[in-house]
Amino acid sequence: MTMVNILSFSYMVNMRSISKVAMILLSIMMLLSDATHSVVLESSENYIKSTTFFLKKFKVGPGKIAVKTLLDIDFPRGHIGVKSFDVEVVDEVGNSVPLYETYLHHWFAVKYIENITMSDYIKQSHDLRNGIKFERNDGACQGFLLPHYWGLGGESRGTHSNLPDPFAVELVPLKFYILDSTDHVRSNGSTPIHDCQAEYTIPRNHDNDFPHVKKADIPMTKGGYLIYGTAHMHIDVINVTLYGQIIFDIVLCTSNPKYGTGKEPGNEKGYLVGMSVCYPKPDSIKIEDGEILTLESIYEKKFPTGVMGHFYIYLAEEIPN
Structure with missing residues (x-):
């Protein structure tokens, strides 16, 4: 079967109308800047546009896995703010492909700077560790782990990415932070040292069936x-919660799973098809500089491997009047 990845996002082109936010990503790689087709739709407000890109086709057969790295994808240029960014897999004519036919395990969108003297080598070899410098988020995780600006998985269709007005992710400048429930933080004097694992295995325990x-x-x-x-989670998740510190044990956000009950794309029975989104009143929750947040991921005890507990939060630097 021939598949196509489709990107859909809306963005603002008049930066005077945007309030900056920092994006914290608490967890098919697409490298921003090979699209074959695009559509641009302008809203009634002329500074907001919606764009859809169809990426390069790929084929995958029954029982097979496709791992694709798409370099220099089409993306709006200039000083913009992104309101939403969504990805799904479609067939040759643009119809959504259900998860039980082709399961989208993960996708990530990563911004990078390329050494132009190595461009041909990079495109032929897909060696991303030589000749490419990631403009990764400013989050806690170390090295190559979780460098992306956006990224989800099979739950993409049912997880809303749209930011409330008047906020948008400003690409220049932009601060990203990543919170990962596998992060083992230790201290080197006054400097925290992070050790994210990105994924983990739920240990087998025959003594109880507690989550x-x-x-x-x-x-x-x-x-x-x-x-x-x-949040970005996997099948068998119960929920994931982010707690604050300044007000003891305050719940900043709980993201709950949505499991499918039918056959149509976006509602595939038994699959994790979405995670709920928190939209607090913009001035109601402030995370202080230096505050310690607690991330808690809860899964059913079914002994899965490679589970994840990544939480995405967006922080506004200031609230507009």
Whole structure:
């Protein structure tokens, strides 16, 4: 079967109308800047546009896995702010492909700077560790782990990415932070050292059937006003919650799973098809500089491997009048 990845997002082109946010990503790689087709739709407000890109086709057969790295994808240029960014797999004519036919395990969108003297080598070899410098998020995780700006998985269709007005992710400049429930934080004097694993295995325990809880306490170097929160999780998740510290055990956001009940794309029975989104009143929750947040991921105890607990939160630097 021939598949196509489709990108859909809306963005603002008049930066005077945007309020900046920092994006915290609490967890097919697409490298921003090979699209074959695009559509641009302008809203009634002329500074907001919606764009859809169809990426390069690929084929995958029954029982097979496709791992694709798409370099220099089409993306709006200039000083913009992104309101939403969504990805799904479609067939040759643009119809949504259900998860039970082709399961989209993960996708990530990563911004990078390329050494132009190595462009041909990179495109032929897909060697991303030589000749490419990632403009990764400013989050806690180390090295190559979780460098993306956007990324989800099979739950993409049912997880809303749209930011509330008047906020948008400003690409220049932009601060991203990543919170991961596998992060083992230790201290080197006054400097926290992070050790994210990105994924983990739920240990086998025959003594009880209680849900498995994974926690991480993560210091926030830079705070802000919480305006959006959601999570990237896997099948068998019960929920994931982010707690604050300043007000003891305050729940900043809980993201709950939605499991499908039918056959149509976006509602495939038994699959994780979405995660709920938090939209707090923009000035109601402020995360302070240096505050320690607690991320708690809860899964059913079914002994899965490679589970994840990534939480995405967007913080506004300031609230507009």
